[in-house]
Structures are given as structure tokens and as C-alpha cells.
Amino acid sequence: MIDQQIDIPTKDGKTTTFITHPERGGPFPVIVFYMDAPAIREELRDMARRLGTSGYYVMLPNMYYRSGVMELGPIPPDPEAPERKRMFGFMNSINIPMVMEDTKALLAYAETQEAASTKIVGTVGYCMSGRYAVNAATHFPDRVKAAASIYGTHLATDQPDSPHLAAGKTKAELYFACAETDIYAPQEIIDRVIAGMKGTNNEVEIYPGTHHGFAFPKRPVYNRDAAERHWERLLALYRRNLTS
Secondary structure (H helix, E strand, O other): OEEEEEEEEEOOEEEEEEEEEOOOOOOEEEEEEEOOOOEOOHHHHHHHHHHHOOOOEEEEEOOOHHHOOOEOOOOOOOOOOHHHHHHHHHHOOOOHHHHHHHHHHHHHHHOOOOOEEEEEEEEEEEHHHHHHHHHHHHHOOOOEEEEEEEOOOOOOOOOOOOHHHHHHHOOOEEEEEEEEEOOOOOHHHHHHHHHHHOOOOOEEEEEEEEEOOOOOOOOOOOOHHHHHHHHHHHHHHHHHHOOO
């Protein structure tokens, strides 16, 4: 595997991006891996590497570059902890239009790389970024062939770019993995997503006995069986759709 971390120019500055892909056999389909709220850390780099070993050119951008931060360090579970409030401030400082501009810049960079095939793109977003992964499919419909939201937030809003409305705006296959217990995506929100996907080949799956964050090995809520199921679903999604 080849790992590198580079600064990619964007409309608003430069986003430090971790890139990983196999050493041989390219060009590889591109996967944009959107981070969760606690930001870039080795846990996410390891997950990107796991994706890359399956034959993909994986890009993990720092989405908080506009605020001049990248790695936040440990986030206490206490909702009143200053570190957690600071994290939410960063999370609320970005939005779908900003992230789509960043995605455009990431794909423009990938176009210059021999190891990357930007005609075939997949996306995945965890937590705050589930909506970004899905919106990439609607904003770049000729490139993004598959998008996955893993315990995503803001999945059903009153805005026209709400993820639950995405099925009619893209031919990409969409997959929503949802925790059974999730204050950020309660059952009534999941029901709206299910209704929005009705009549399509897209899937909304609830993982029994799980909580928000179940796929991250370093979290207290980590659920190994559910995490491995999410990997199986994710890689199968890409195998179905990210072929030339």
C-alpha cells in the first residue's frame, strides 16, 4: 500500500488529505471518505487503509481546515465538556455547499494522479458526514456510482438537499446504515428516509443492538459484529457499482 498526506488546494484554502491505495494494479476507483465530527485521527486512517486494500484510491480530507484545525484529540463523553462544545462548533462551521466545493477540488486533484480513476467514484460518510456522502451522489451524478451513510445525521430535513430526497436525483446506489439507538437519527427520521427510498434499489438498514458510533474500534459503543457487517455491506456496495 502507498500512503501519503498532502495539501490539496480548494476554493477556501487547502485541505490536508490522507490518501491510500494499492501499490500495483491501478488506476483504482476513487473513494471519498468523509470524517466524523471528532475529526482526523489514526483510527480513521486505518479504516481508509482497510478500504484501500480492497482496490481503491481512498481520500480522507480534513474538513475543518477552514478553522485551522485537523486532529482534535480525545473527546470526553460529557456533553458539557469544553472539548465537546469546541468539536460541535467546528462541525457547525461547515455545510453541504462547502463540502461539495471541497469534493470538487479533491476530484480535480485525483484526475492528475495515474493511480486514480475519477470516472468511477464511491463515497462514505460517518456521523455528521452521512449527508455529505449522499449529497456527493446528487452533485456529481456522472461520477459517483455508490454512496454510503453510516449512522449519518441530518438525514431528513426540510431543505431541498436533504438526504432522504436523494433517490430521485441520482442513479447511484445509496446505502444507509443506522444504529438502533441514536439520538441523532431517531426512528421517526429513519422512517422518513425509508419512505424516501421506497421503490428504489437503495437500502436503509437498522443494526440491532447498536448505538451511534458502533463502527469505530476506539469507541466504548464499538460493536464488533455490527462493525464487520458494515464493512461487508460497504465493500459489497462498491463491488456492485465501482467497476469499469
